[in-house]
Amino acid sequence: MSESHYSLNGKRIILGVTGSIAAYKAVSLLRTLVQAGADVSVVMTQSATRFIAPLTFEVLSKHPVAIDLFSGKQEMMHITWPEHADLIVLAPCTANRMAKYALGLADDLLSTMLMTTQCPVVIAPAMDGEMWDQPALKNHVAVLRERGVTILEPEIGPLASGKWSQGRLPSEEAIVATIEEKLRETQDWVGHHFLISAGPTREPIDAVRFLSNGSSGKMGYELAEAAVARGARVTLVSGPTELAPPPGIEFLSVTTAEEMHQALASKFERATVLIMAAAVGDFRPRQVNPEKFKKQDWNGEPLELERTTDILAALSAQRTHQILVGFAAETSNLLENGQAKLKKKSLDMIVVNQIGGTHSAFGNETNEVILIPRGKTPQPIPRLPKRAVADRILTELHTFTVPASSHQPVSQI
Ligand SMILES: Cc1cc2nc3c(=O)[nH]c(=O)nc-3n(C[C@H](O)[C@H](O)[C@H](O)COP(=O)(O)O)c2cc1C
Structure with a gap:
């Protein structure tokens, strides 16, 4: 090209x-x-x-x-x-x-x-x-x-x-x-490097089973496409999804929360914006059986879990200049829970969406969210296609714009 x-x-x-x-x-x-x-x-x-x-x-x-x-x-x-x-x-x-x-x-x-x-x-x-x-x-x-x-x-x-x-x-x-x-005229993110995570993670239990969630990855992929379309360089770190990598981006495929953490950490320093749209698993089995666990061998022992790394909190602690955006998938008390997460992780903005029920953000083509920018009034965004939601998020982020980096255009990655 x-x-x-x-x-x-x-x-x-x-x-x-x-x-x-x-x-x-x-x-x-x-x-x-x-x-x-x-x-x-x-x-x-x-x-x-x-x-x-x-x-x-x-x-x-x-x-x-x-x-x-x-x-x-x-x-x-x-x-x-x-x-x-x-x-x-x-x-x-x-x-x-x-x-x-x-x-x-x-x-x-x-x-x-x-x-x-x-x-x-x-x-x-x-x-x-x-x-x-x-x-x-x-x-x-x-x-x-x-x-x-x-x-x-x-x-x-x-x-x-x-x-x-x-x-x-x-x-x-x-x-x-x-x-x-x-x-x-709409290339408002030229010179920026967006690091975006998307999709679910999978935490193996044994050779064939895993813990995961119903995230389709669609929101993160739409954000990646919108950012590229608006002139940004984009790295998309994605858990397993059915979606094809959008054209013109750097794409890193991962499976577990730890892999996602490593991939994001390796790109974080040069990024100007981090958007954590992935639904990262909070827990993983304490022990992974390398073989398939036979059902007749199970005597009712509970599956022991341990916490995975809180990626956003870990990267937030290392930030130098990056704009940080988190997503909060909540089933209730959307505003309160979102505001608490924004503060706890020192984010610039949090996007709260509802999961569960018929209007769940998971797997749907549309999304209804509340944007909570730091120091500003929360903004409810009506139900829109995920691409339109992505564009609203990118526009809102200009409140926190940092000097543009000198990265090469995406076409030259
Ligand atoms: C051989 C031929 C060539 C035509 N070329 C043009 C043309 O270049 N520009 C134009 O405005 N109409 C041209 N027309 C007329 C349009 O096809 C006609 O106005 C038609 O209703 C346009 O429909 P549309 O706007 O729904 O495509 C041509 C008609 C014919 C039969």
Whole structure:
């Protein structure tokens, strides 16, 4: 990956393809974005499917292509996709599409997504010169620009009609540069090194059994992805999970609490932020049987346990400049227990979430938390996708920002 595409690494982009003769150029754009490390999902209008087959985009993006608002394959796609996106780019964008967007119509999947999104939108128009010059279109372009939508100028040159005028899809270089520029505006953690733990730990009882918990690791992985997307270098230390390591990060796989402690301690000195999102086991069997323990050999002796190291407390005692964030998984008295832990371990912030019951943080795609920053009023965060919770946490952490380190960009680890 070239350094100039660094800001695309790990970014989640929705590429909207509309019914223009230039739709084939979106294939090359998709490839460039994917090669630069972006996670691109394609949405096509019905008209766009008349120009190019969705399969092409599906294969190159490695994601299903979304077309129909009512397909029912994925519920509420018009809300969930934009919620997870860092940016939406419409390339090529038809005159019709810009009119719909300016008027606030929501009569198909792409237009409805544009009505729900909060992320930056970049539009690369392509159309006949007469269409681009239409006063009606000029009004729509002006309205959208006023609302903060970035609309590139189409290029002047030969068009599909054979005429020479302004209407050609802007060059791929111009589109990519604009996407990068918009994304760089949200690169607020460049120069920082996040050390993040995730997932459960496993404490062996014998050769096949272990003590563990139901943590999926999702929250820690989302934090890692969000931090990378916002420009940080990230080391993720993970216990056993079903999740694939996010792209663009340093990934250390561990099993026991002790291994997690060692891995985190080895990276702590150079980190600027430590987020302990892992559900580290508090106890481990005092003795581990190297063989499988036979059930007929058990005469009712209790399993003797001992405490594992309190990793966060141990690292907190060694801190020099790091921002420290802990998670507290509580079943009751969330606020009181969180505040006590924040103080006891000298943390900068604690994220309290509820476990157990139907709204448990464990294994769920969403999370409802209370952020308790040191010296500030606790902030309840409503139930949101874990990625959105991760972004709220990263934004809140700016209260404690330390001078940025001089680490290399992630792409050069
Ligand atoms: C062969 C052909 C090429 C077209 N090219 C364009 C184009 O480049 N730009 C444009 O705005 N409309 C173009 N159109 C018209 C759009 O396809 C039409 O306005 C359609 O309703 C757009 O739908 P959409 O915005 O939902 O994709 C073209 C139509 C045809 C038949």
